[in-house]
Amino acid sequence: MNGNGRGLIELDDLRKVYDTGKTTVEALRSITLTVRENEFVSIMGPSGSGKSTLMNIIGCLDTASSGSYRLKGEEVSDLDRDRLAEIRNQRIGFIFQNFNLLPSLTAFENVELPLLFKGAPTRERRERTEHLLGQVGLADRMKHRPTELSGGQMQRVAIARALACDPDIILADEPTGNLDTTSGKDIIGLFEELHHAGRTLVVITHDQAIARRTKRIVHIQDGLITSDGPALQG
Amino acid sequence: MVLRNYLRQFLRDVRTQRLRFFMTLFGIVWGTVSVTLLLAFGEGMHRKMAADAKGLGENIVICWPGRTGKPWQGLNKGRAVRMTEQDVERLRTEVPDITAIAPEYSTGSARFVVGKKTLVPYLAGTWPEYADMRSIIPDSGSRFLNATDMERRRRVIFIGHKLKADLFGEQEAVGAGIDIEGTPFLVVGVMQPKGQDSSYRGRDEDTGYIPSTVFRDMFGRTYIENFVFQVGDPTRVERAKKGIIAAAARKFKFDPEDKEAIGMWDTTEMTQFFNTFFMAFRLFLGIVGALTLVVGGIGVSNIMHVVVEERTKEIGVKMALGAKRRTIMGQFMFETFAITLLGAGLGFLITAAICGGFPAQFNQYVGTPRLSLQVSLVTAGVLGAIGFLAGWFPARAAANLNPVQALKYDL
Numbered sequence: 001m002n003g004n005g006r007g008l009i010e011l012d013d014l015r016k017v018y019d020t021g022k023t024t025v026e027a028l029r030s031i032t033l034t035v036r037e038n039e040f041v042s043i044m045g046p047s048g049s050g051k052s053t054l055m056n057i058i059g060c061l062d063t064a065s066s067g068s069y070r071l072k073g074e075e076v077s078d079l080d081r082d083r084l085a086e087i088r089n090q091r092i093g094f095i096f097q098n099f100n101l102l103p104s105l106t107a108f109e110n111v112e113l114p115l116l117f118k119g120a121p122t123r124e125r126r127e128r129t130e131h132l133l134g135q136v137g138l139a140d141r142m143k144h145r146p147t148e149l150s151g152g153q154m155q156r157v158a159i160a161r162a163l164a165c166d167p168d169i170i171l172a173d174e175p176t177g178n179l180d181t182t183s184g185k186d187i188i189g190l191f192e193e194l195h196h197a198g199r200t201l202v203v204i205t206h207d208q209a210i211a212r213r214t215k216r217i218v219h220i221q222d223g224l225i226t227s228d229g230p231a232l233q234g
Numbered sequence: 235m236v237l238r239n240y241l242r243q244f245l246r247d248v249r250t251q252r253l254r255f256f257m258t259l260f261g262i263v264w265g266t267v268s269v270t271l272l273l274a275f276g277e278g279m280h281r282k283m284a285a286d287a288k289g290l291g292e293n294i295v296i297c298w299p300g301r302t303g304k305p306w307q308g309l310n311k312g313r314a315v316r317m318t319e320q321d322v323e324r325l326r327t328e329v330p331d332i333t334a335i336a337p338e339y340s341t342g343s344a345r346f347v348v349g350k351k352t353l354v355p356y357l358a359g360t361w362p363e364y365a366d367m368r369s370i371i372p373d374s375g376s377r378f379l380n381a382t383d384m385e386r387r388r389r390v391i392f393i394g395h396k397l398k399a400d401l402f403g404e405q406e407a408v409g410a411g412i413d414i415e416g417t418p419f420l421v422v423g424v425m426q427p428k429g430q431d432s433s434y435r436g437r438d439e440d441t442g443y444i445p446s447t448v449f450r451d452m453f454g455r456t457y458i459e460n461f462v463f464q465v466g467d468p469t470r471v472e473r474a475k476k477g478i479i480a481a482a483a484r485k486f487k488f489d490p491e492d493k494e495a496i497g498m499w500d501t502t503e504m505t506q507f508f509n510t511f512f513m514a515f516r517l518f519l520g521i522v523g524a525l526t527l528v529v530g531g532i533g534v535s536n537i538m539h540v541v542v543e544e545r546t547k548e549i550g551v552k553m554a555l556g557a558k559r560r561t562i563m564g565q566f567m568f569e570t571f572a573i574t575l576l577g578a579g580l581g582f583l584i585t586a587a588i589c590g591g592f593p594a595q596f597n598q599y600v601g602t603p604r605l606s607l608q609v610s611l612v613t614a615g616v617l618g619a620i621g622f623l624a625g626w627f628p629a630r631a632a633a634n635l636n637p638v639q640a641l642k643y644d645l
């Protein structure tokens with residue numbers, strides 16, 4: 001199933017330069033990459049190679065210094081902040097290494113947050129949130145705060161939150177980096193389910209075992225793609 | 235729902251920032267109490283002074299026929315202008331701006347005898363309409379002089395409340411008698427106590443009033459001491475004064491420009507002075523109070539900056555989930571307004587309590603402090619503006635954060 005659909009994400013000669021005043025860092029140097037609908041891609045590379053930078057640009061959290069980024073055919077590299085916020089809200093689901101749940105809110109409220117920003121009516125928010133928490137196996141933890149949950153449970157809340165507004169694509173930046181092996185496997189299992197349900201996923205990982213369970217692996221080094229091909233199923 | 239979230243967020247901030255929050259709240263409460271209390275006292279004093287000024291009379295001018303100060307059409311200067319009651323009566327018809335007028339005869343040397351007590355207070359002879367002009371109100375169960383008293387030359391007297399106390403003590407005065415220079419008078423009325431901050435002979439509370447017709451006969455007077463007139467519309471006072479002088483100038487043949495022929499005390503000038511003075515006074519109090527509020531507002535702005543700083547990570551997460559600029563700003567504006575509203579509410583309550591519990595014995599010195607609607611609205615407006623400014627800059631800083639940077643932020 002190596003992505004026969006049309007290009008969902010199309011990056012063309014994308015560059016990102018960080019200018020810190022004293023020095024300039026070329027975090028991305030000419031990235032050209034296409035991800036089609038229902039692909040399950042892992043991005044690998046050593047620390048500092050530009051993986052997170054790439055992910056943030058794909059996730060519309062950041063903008064490239066030059067080059068083009070088309071999301072479902074729409075050029076997004078020159079949109080304003082509020083338009084980008086709308087895209088993040090409705091078309092992108094972000095999953096972080098450190099979960100990034102709001103500690104003062106319950107699991108339910110954390111998952112509900114994107115729906116609030118979208119302006120969904122109360123009833124829809126409740127039904128959707130309950131459904132998603134059930135789907136990730138946390139129907140009985142809705143009233144719990146993040147501190148009352150395990151790492152694996154927190155990441156599942158984060159996945160439910162990423163799915164809240166039914167995004168076009170799910171991006172995960174080292175989602176198992178803070179988890180023990182068992183919890184990590186659970187999370188990848190959940191990703192596989194999502195992939196089989198037709199979703200598109202891009203996952204950054206250090207873990208060979210995880211990368212092998214995706215369908216396509218992209219290697220990055222020093223801001224350049226060094227290899228891109230089907231994962232060797234093991 | 236969004237508001238409920240904001241509120242929950244706010245309560246959490248209050249919990250984590252307890253000391254700072256209460257200091258900030260105190261700043262706003264203090265500022266609000268200063269502004270409202272200062273203005274309430276200003277208002278109370280103004281009202282008291284206005285009421286006291288009214289004690290002399292509202293929109294009245296007191297006139298003393300004097301001597302001419304300029305030669306006129308071959309006549310020397312220094313001639314006395316001597317007016318009778320008929321002259322006063324004529325002025326009423328000749329000067330249409332006047333709404334009431336009354337002459338006064340007076341003496342400070344008539345002996346009043348009640349039982350064994352003898353006093354020499356002020357005695358005045360006048361017309362019934364004098365009372366209204368001079369804010370003289372009879373106590374219940376008593377009355378001022380009336381038209382029948384005038385016509386029939388009744389020997390009746392109306393006395394000030396202090397004169398009543400001096401002559402009769404606690405005893406009932408109405409219906410009792412007073413001997414004045416050997417002639418028996420019947421007391422028909424006692425004046426209700428009133429504030430009076432100025433006078434032109436004795437105070438009304440120390441004076442006895444008898445019909446002008448009786449006074450004239452008893453003391454053999456032809457000419458009045460002075461007369462008092464009232465103008466309904468205060469903007470017509472100047473015209474009325476000119477009209478009086480012009481009419482008198484025709485009758486007594488003096489220069490209408492002669493300022494000395496009839497001396498005039500225009501009490502509306504004093505009212506105008508008071509109004510101007512209190513306008514300035516209130517402005518001063520308002521500025522002092524507003525500055526206190528600004529200091530409070532700086533405190534609020536400060537705490538909001540800290541809150542934004544502490545919640546940088548959270549702002550980053552919300553941005554990543556699709557919160558727009560106005561959602562982020564709304565949250566911080568809400569918190570600013572919540573603190574301001576809470577502080578202002580407490581401040582208003584404290585001021586209201588102070589005004590309500592203000593000891594009555596101080597009223598005669600500074601009046602009763604009064605939180606007027608106008609003062610409240612102005613204060614609320616200033617508070618709103620301060621809340622807005624205090625919240626705007628931290629909120630904008632929050633909304634302008636770079637989401638990637640904000641997400642990296644950890645406390």
Ligand SMILES: Nc1ncnc2c1ncn2[C@@H]1O[C@H](COP(=O)(O)OP(=O)(O)O)[C@@H](O)[C@H]1O
Binds near residue numbers: 019026046047
């Ligand atoms: N905000 C920034 N300012 C300056 N340099 C940055 C910034 N963010 C990342 N970089 C640099 O860009 C490069 C790529 O970083 P990153 O994308 O985080 O790598 P990875 O996620 O692969 O570890 C690194 O050299 C890093 O130091």
Ligand SMILES: [Mg+2]
Binds near residue numbers: 051052053
């Ligand atoms: Mg990284």
